[in-house]
Amino acid sequence: MTIMIERLAIIGVGLIGGSLARALREAGAVKSVVGIGRSRANLEDALSLGICDEITQDSLEGVRGADLVFISVPVCSIPAVVAEIAPALAPGCIVTDGGSVKTAIVRECEALMPSGCHFVGGHPIAGTEHSGAAASFATLYNGKRCILTPTERTDKAALDLIARLWRLTGADVCIMEPGHHDRIFAEISHLPHAVAYALVHAVGTADVEGENVLSYTAGGFRDFTRIASSDPVMWRDIALMNREALLKSIDGFSSSLAELRQRIDRGDSDGLNEFFTTAKQFRDGIV
Ligand code: NAP
Secondary structure (H helix, E strand, O other): OOOOEEEEEEEOOOHHHHHHHHHHHHOOOEEEEEEEOOOHHHHHHHHHOOOOOEEEOOHHHHHOOOOEEEEOOOHHHHHHHHHHHHHHOOOOOEEEEOOOOOHHHHHHHHHHOOOOOEEEOEEEEOOOOOOOHHHOOOOOOOOOEEEEOOOOOOOHHHHHHHHHHHHHOOOEEEEOOHHHHHHHHHHHHHHHHHHHHHHHHHHHOOOEOOEOHHHHOOHHHHHHHHHHHOOHHHHHHHHHHOHHHHHHHHHHHHHHHHHHHHHHHOOOHHHHHHHHHHHHHHHHOOO
16 A cells, blocks of 8 residues: 555544544555644553554644644534644645534634645544543444535545545545535434433433432443443534534424323324334334
């Protein structure tokens, strides 16, 4: 494999950034990787795990001379990170991200790019509920989708390079308009996380004769709520940044729950059967 990137800077060497670095190293596509972050302990992990060749807490120093910068910090911090590194970017540098919300990030980051540098918005559809460099692994993206969200301002060559890199990780690249991305992921990712957090919240504070009801939970509850163990800061940021689309999704879900509640309240056996059968058909149809 020929080297495609001489110096890759990863800002936020956690699950997403660490896994991308590992996958591109395994593919032989990058010559050197510099890991940039806030806490020394996580960066030391990244170094000792062989994810990075160098580590630094100084982002300006880290991005100097990089031909590609990948930003994988919580979404509300992404524009601030880009604003900070912009003066140190080398001409021709491509900046891309893995953030789970796209409209605001793409708009703000495109506007922050110095002339001759290019921003490409991205979102790999892969993850776990675990965080940090130690949680990353090279095969995370294999067989998963990665959405890229170009606009009319996106440099075509930069987009092509980012798409080729994601394909090297085993990901299937999809191109989508940022707003369309945010509406889809509000429904299929941000809403389920909000519901899981709300459900655990409700059950965790439920008062059933003073019992700790969570101690009785079994497979179903645990399967359904696994994602409520995800990083709260990451999900706080996603909820804030995709506020409008998420509120619409929550309203849709509230109507659905209200409908279910009504059918239970009425003792509507046929109505319940129909409700559960329709949902089962949707669920069984997911490939
Ligand atoms: P993570 O494992 O917690 O990694 C984030 C890393 O960023 C941490 O190592 C953290 O280390 C560092 N960091 C946090 N704030 C920072 C800042 N302001 N400046 C520099 N470094 C900072 O999180 P992740 O799961 O990789 O998620 C990263 C991004 O990927 C998020 O934007 C998320 O929306 C997106 N994403 C996540 C998933 C998922 O399922 N996890 C899937 C797709 C996309 P320090 O605290 O030491 O700085």
